[in-house]
Amino acid sequence: MxxxxxxxxxxxxxxxxxxxxxxxxxxxxxxxxxxxxxxxxxxxxxxxxxxxxxxxxxxxxxxxxxxxxxxxxxxxxxxxxxxxxxxxxxxxxxxxxxxxxxxxxxxxxxxxxxxxxxxxxxxxxxxxxxxxxxxxxxxxxxxxxxxxxxxxxxxxxxxxxxxxxxxxxxxxxxxxxxxxxxxxxxxxxxxPQLPRLDGLGRTVPAAAVLPPAQALPPLAESTDAAVTWPDEYGWVCVGARSGAADDPGRRRFAILAQLLGDSPSSPLYRRLRNEAGLAYSFACWDRGYQEAGAWRVLVGVEPGNGETVVAIVRDILAELATAGPAPDDLAAARRQAGMRLILDSESPLDQLRMVAQRTRAGTADWSLAGELAALDAVDSEQVRAAAAEVLSELTVVVRPEAS
Structure with missing residues (x-):
C-alpha cells in the first residue's frame, strides 16, 4: 500500500x-x-x-x-x-x-x-x-x-x-x-523506493525566501455595456477574484465552481444546456495564487447568445447568494470536488503534480486526507457567501470582440 x-x-x-x-x-x-x-x-x-x-x-x-x-x-x-x-x-x-x-x-x-x-x-x-x-x-x-x-x-x-x-x-x-x-x-x-539523491543540492547558497506579496490594485468597474459581442462563435469568461492560496476558507470557491461546472448535476448545466440549449462547451474552476485567486466560468457561445448566457450565470449566482445551494446539489458538489482529487491521486504523474502544486513547492502543509475533509466541511452558508462575493465583483470578458 x-x-x-x-x-x-x-x-x-x-x-x-x-x-x-x-x-x-x-x-x-x-x-x-x-x-x-x-x-x-x-x-x-x-x-x-x-x-x-x-x-x-x-x-x-x-x-x-x-x-x-x-x-x-x-x-x-x-x-x-x-x-x-x-x-x-x-x-x-x-x-x-x-x-x-x-x-x-x-x-x-x-x-x-x-x-x-x-x-x-x-x-x-x-x-x-x-x-x-x-x-x-x-x-x-x-x-x-x-x-x-x-x-x-x-x-x-x-x-x-x-x-x-x-x-x-x-x-x-x-x-x-x-x-x-x-x-x-x-x-x-x-x-517503489526513493532514488539516490545524495549530493543533489543547489549550485549556489539559497535562502529559499518566498517572493514578497504585492498589493492588489482596485478593480475597475465592470459593466455589461463594456462587452462587444462578435458576429461569430466566441468565448466568454465570467468571474471574479477569490481567496488567495493560503486562505483557509477558499474551499468554498471550489464548491461554488462545481455548482456552476459542466457536470449534468450542476445548476448551471441544467439551466444553460438542458433548459435553454445555449452552450455545449463550458467549464468552471478556481485557482488560488499568492495575493488572490481567480474564480471563473468559461463558455463557448454562438452569435446572439452571449448576453443570455451571462444573464443565466448571473441569475444562478444571485440565487445561490440569496438562499445557498439545495442540499442535494451541495452534497453532489462536495463529492465531485473530492472525487477529482481522488482520481488524480490514483495516477502517479497526476498525483505528483497535485502534491507539488498544493504544497506550493514544499512551502505549505497539505495532504489529500486533509483536503477532502476541508471540502466535506464546506456548508451552505459558506457557499452562499462565496456566491455573493463573486456576484459583487462580477467581471465579463469576451473574445474575439466585435471589430
Whole structure:
C-alpha cells in the first residue's frame, strides 16, 4: 500500500516521498516557488523562456534532459504558472537514480548558450502565436488582465512578444541565478523506493525566501455595456477574484465552481444546456495564487447568445447568494470536488503534480486526507457567501470582440 507523504532530507533539497512498492515506475518532480508573477517588469515571459531552455539544453554534450528521458521510454515535461514551476519525469523505477541526477543537472546546473536561447525563443514565439489564434486562450489572458490590472498576476504567463525578443542570454542567466535558484523548491517523488539523491543540492547558497506579496490594485468597474459581442462563435469568461492560496476558507470557491461546472448535476448545466440549449462547451474552476485567486466560468457561445448566457450565470449566482445551494446539489458538489482529487491521486504523474502544486513547492502543509475533509466541511452558508462575493465583483470578458 502507498505510504503517507514523508518529508526527508537526503540532500540540500527537501523531498516529499510517497512510496508504493507495487509501482514499477518512479515519478519525480522538482517544484520551484517561482513563476511569471516574479518576472521583471521589462522582461515579461522570462520564467517561461527559462523553462524551455532548461528542458532543451544539451547535458555534457549529450542530448537534453527531455530527449534522454524519452529514449529510456519515459516521459518528461515542464510547466510554468503564475507562481510555480514544475519540472518532472516518469520513468521505469530502474532508471530513477539516473533520471534524478539528470533532472538536477538540467535544472540547477544548466549549460546555456546563445544558440539554445535563440532556438527556444523561436519555440516560445510559435507557442504564443498558436495561443493567440485560439480565442479560448486569449479570453483567459484578457480576463486575468481585467481581474488584476497593473499587477503581475494579470500578465500573461507566456509573456510579451516584444519583451521576449529583447531577452538576452545574460538576462536568462541572471534570472536563473538570482531569482530561480534562490526561490523555495522541493523534490516530490512517487515510486517503489526513493532514488539516490545524495549530493543533489543547489549550485549556489539559497535562502529559499518566498517572493514578497504585492498589493492588489482596485478593480475597475465592470459593466455589461463594456462587452462587444462578435458576429461569430466566441468565448466568454465570467468571474471574479477569490481567496488567495493560503486562505483557509477558499474551499468554498471550489464548491461554488462545481455548482456552476459542466457536470449534468450542476445548476448551471441544467439551466444553460438542458433548459435553454445555449452552450455545449463550458467549464468552471478556481485557482488560488499568492495575493488572490481567480474564480471563473468559461463558455463557448454562438452569435446572439452571449448576453443570455451571462444573464443565466448571473441569475444562478444571485440565487445561490440569496438562499445557498439545495442540499442535494451541495452534497453532489462536495463529492465531485473530492472525487477529482481522488482520481488524480490514483495516477502517479497526476498525483505528483497535485502534491507539488498544493504544497506550493514544499512551502505549505497539505495532504489529500486533509483536503477532502476541508471540502466535506464546506456548508451552505459558506457557499452562499462565496456566491455573493463573486456576484459583487462580477467581471465579463469576451473574445474575439466585435471589430
Amino acid at each position: 502507498p505510504s503517507s507523504p514523508t518529508v526527508v532530507e537526503p540532500s540540500a533539497l527537501p523531498t516529499i516521498a510517497l512510496l508504493d512498492e507495487r509501482l514499477r515506475t518512479t515519478s519525480i518532480c522538482l517544484a520551484v516557488r517561482y513563476g511569471s508573477r516574479d518576472d521583471p517588469a521589462e522582461h515579461g515571459g522570462l520564467a517561461h523562456l527559462l523553462e524551455h531552455t532548461l528542458m532543451s539544453a544539451p547535458l555534457d554534450g549529450r542530448p537534453s534532459f527531455c530527449e534522454q528521458v524519452e529514449r529510456l521510454g519515459g516521459h518528461a515535461n515542464a510547466e510554468t504558472g503564475l507562481d510555480i514551476m514544475l519540472f518532472y519525469a516518469q520513468v521505469h523505477a530502474d532508471d530513477a537514480d539516473t533520471v534524478a541526477r539528470l533532472l538536477h543537472q538540467a535544472v540547477l546546473r544548466p549549460e546555456l548558450t546563445d544558440a539554445i536561447l535563440d532556438t527556444e525563443r523561436d519555440a516560445v514565439l510559435q507557442e504564443l502565436a498558436a495561443a493567440q489564434a485560439d480565442p479560448g486562450d486569449v479570453v483567459q489572458d484578457a480576463f486575468l488582465a481585467r481581474l488584476f490590472p497593473g499587477h503581475p498576476l494579470g500578465r500573461p504567463v507566456g509573456g510579451d512578444v516584444e519583451q521576449i525578443r529583447r531577452i538576452t542570454l545574460l538576462d536568462v542567466l541572471v534570472g536563473h541565478r538570482t531569482r530561480f535558484l534562490t526561490s523555495a523548491m522541493t523534490l516530490v517523488v512517487i515510486g
